Amino acid sequence: MKSLHCIILSLALAVPLHGQAAKPRPQDNPEFLEKAALKIDFHIASFYRKKKLPVPDVTDDATFLRRAFLVAIGRIPTAEEALAFLEIEDENKRADLVNYLMNSKGYSSHMTNWAFDLLRLRDERTGGQANTEPYREWIRSAMDENMPWDDFVTELLTSSGNGWDPKSAAVGYYTIDKGMPLDNLSNSMRIFTGAHMECAQCHDDPFGETERRDFYHLAAFTNGQDTINERYFKKLWDEIRANNTGGSVEFDVGRLFLDRIYGMSLRGxxxxxxxxxxxxxYRDGDPGELIGAETPFGKTVRMSERKQENNGREQLADWIVNRTGPQFSSVIANRMWKRVMGKGIYEPVDEYIEASDTVYPELVTDIAKLMHELDYDLKAFQHVLLLTKTFQFATNPNPSVVAGGDDFHGRKIERLSAEQIWDSLITLSDGDPDQKPRRSVDNRIHVRYSPVLEGEMDMVQLTDEVLALQSEAEVRKYFNNFMKKLNDSGYSKSNRGKGSDMMSGMAAVTKYGKYDPVRASELPSPAPREHFLYLFGASDRLVVEGATKEPNVGQVLSLMNGYVQKKLVGNSDAHIYKSLEGASSDMEKIRRLYVAILNRPPSEEEMGWMLDEVKNQGEEGFRNIVSALVMSSEFLFLQ
Structure with missing residues (x-):
């Protein structure tokens, strides 16, 4: 096995292959990251002195290993990774491990889950055939490429065009909420600025400062969104619906045009x-009165209701990212702080609080500045936090002793998310899941869930051609030619549904009760109700950050009778049993099982119990040990 040191060294020596050297960035300088981490630790030390709190102990290597893996990449280490780290004698190995993790494929997979949950990513849109596959892939690619947060938000808020084109697939942010622009806007304000304005859609907010008129001033920036040239298809679609008798092929193609071509596009x-x-x-306006766009806080941005303009979304994005003072950077910095440290400096993280009103104003101010200094590089920001001594403090099972916030006195114990549990289980059953093939976008044309015209054209080409049509006559002619091409290919009603398992790449995985050993970020979104992820509280993606970690009886039954028993405990080919090959004694096998599952060696007392189990049960005893450890609280909780 390649040692962790060898892997880290190869990453450290990696150089860009471009002909021209990139402009130096602070996040590319290890010394900058270390100094930024040290500055945060100074803030925490100062906080301890002010509150007269003792300095917590630093956690042991095993706990740090498991914590770092789960926080940085969302899974436990493989048996090989765990042994490599625990056996290294090097004072810099923790920093080396962080570098290894932040440069691994697992980082973007874990971040993708976070982004899907934050943006309520659903693979399919209710009430039609429209889906979000291209949008899903756009988000995933943004996480892979570590797109800066300010650029990410700007792309989401300003994109227009063909929803199937990778360059404009971010339009899915709006089309996923088609027909609900006000809800979309209130979610944007909550996610990106920490401002809760949803109540003001209907009335002045009794719990805040936002009035209904303020909300509509803000909504004016995004008003006027529409699909591209759908009006040219409307008459033909009305005729198709009127003539539809029992689900004709013509009707199916009409739905394709309506939902998956026009319905996934955006203009305006x-x-x-x-x-x-x-x-x-209210007295400050009349029903039906036309008002111009105006921002409710930060630097004032206005648009006149008397002018005909078409750049409101650009102005809104620029205001959110650049003109809300520290609010934009503070909200995302606090989100990342909670992601790494387990609890936000101020809570809830989707409700902005000015630094002066928090438990530690200086720290809040400095992490917002750091986010800006790092050019909104979320990976680099998390890297800094992972390098701090604050992240390494031992687990604190007690509630905060400071009113109104965290006491920064060690990580609070919390149950793993559904995705972390799933990704950790498949690590045990199948080895490193980040080496598996990823889900790809299915760009094939589907008519009633059956792929057609394969090898001739795909959805990107079809959509480009249809959206470019500039009259009803052109649309009608193109539609008829497409029907002829379809008929000539041999497609008919009898073909419907054939090949539908391939409809969305891996979208059919688990749809029929299957379990595929791939990371949660590759599975359907949201998870089907019968899937492990759903049972353990994964978000249904109907609301922002809708996941839960609440326990239920079904979770226990699933661990006892479901995936764990079928694919792990009772599966002789599971990766965890392969890790026992070459072990010279029962003690060594037990030690390896502990390191693989709990990422630490067993205590003397535990070793005695487990040796008795193997002595009494033989080879079956090892399976019982695996079952017991996986169902233990230590496995299911993050310390």
């Missing part, structure tokens, strides 16, 4: 003006 840069709703009830 934001008019900057909007009418107040017909039920508007």
């Amino acid at each position: 840069g934001g008019e900057g003006k909007i009418k107040l709703p017909d039920d508007y009830q």
Whole structure:
């Protein structure tokens, strides 16, 4: 096995292959990251002195190993990775491990789960055939490429065009909420600025400062979104529906055009003006009154209701990213702090609090500055946090002793997320899951869930051609030619549903009760109700960050009778049993099982219990040990 040191060295020596050297960035300088981590630790030490709190102990190597893996890449280490780290005698090995993790494929997989949950990514849209596969892949690619957060947000808020084109697939951020632009806007404000404005859609917020008129001023920036040229298809679609008798092929193709071509496109840069709703009830405006766009806080940005403009979304994105003071950077910095440290400096993380009103104003101010200094590089920011002594402090099972926030006194114990448990289980059953093939976008054209015209054209080409049509006559002619091409290919009603398991690449995985040993970020979103992920609280992606870690009886039954028993405990080919090959004694086998599952060696007392189990049960005893350790609280919780 390649040692962890060898892997880290190869990463450290890696150089860009481009002809021209890239501009130096602070996040590329290890010394900058170390100094930034040290500055955070100074803040925490100062906090201890002010609050007269003792300095916590630093956790042991085994706990740090497991914690770092689960926090940085969302899974436990493989048996090989765990042994490599625990057996290294090097004072820098913790920093080396962090570098190894932050440069691994697992980092982007774990971040993808976070982004899917934050953005409510669902593979399919209710009420039609539209899906979000290209949008899903755009998010995944952004996490792979470590797109800066400010660029990521700007792309989401300003993109227009063909939803199947990788360059404009970010339009899925709006089309996923088609018909609900006000809900989309309130989610944007909550996610990106920590401002809760959802109540103001209907009335002045009784718990905040936002008035209903303020919300509509803001909504004016995004008003005027529409699909591209769908109006040219409307009359033909009405005729197809009127003539549809029992689900004709023509009807199926019409749905393809309506849902998966027009319905996944977006035009309209934001008019900057909007009418107040017909039920508007306050004296500061009249029902139906036209008002211009205006921002409610930060630097004021206005658009006139008297002008015809089409760049409101660009102005909104620029305001959110650049003109809300420290709010934008503070919210995402606090989100990342919670992701690494287990609890936000201020809670909830989706509700912005000014630094002066938090438990530690100086720390909040400095992490917001650091985020800006790192050019919104979320990977580099998390790398800094992982290098701190604060991250290494021993687990603290007690609640915070400081009112209104965290006491930074060691990581609080929390149950793993559904995705962390799943990804850890498949690590045990199948080895390093980051080496497996990834889910890819299925760009094939599907008519009633059956792929057609394979090898001739795909959805990107078809959508480009259809959206470019500039009249009803052109659309009608193209539609008829497409029907002829389809008929000439031999497609008919009898073909419907054939090959549907391949409809969305791996979208059918688990749809029929199957378990595929790939990471959670590669599985359907949201997870099917019968899947392990759903049972353990994965988000249904209907609301922002809708996951839960609440226990239930079904989880226990699943561990006792489901995937764990079928694919792990009772599977002789499971990776965990392969890790026992070459072990010279029962003691060594037990030690390897502990290191693989709990990422630490057993205590003397535990070793005695397990040796008795193997003595009494023979080879079956090792399976019982695996079952007991996987169902233990130590496996299911992060310390």
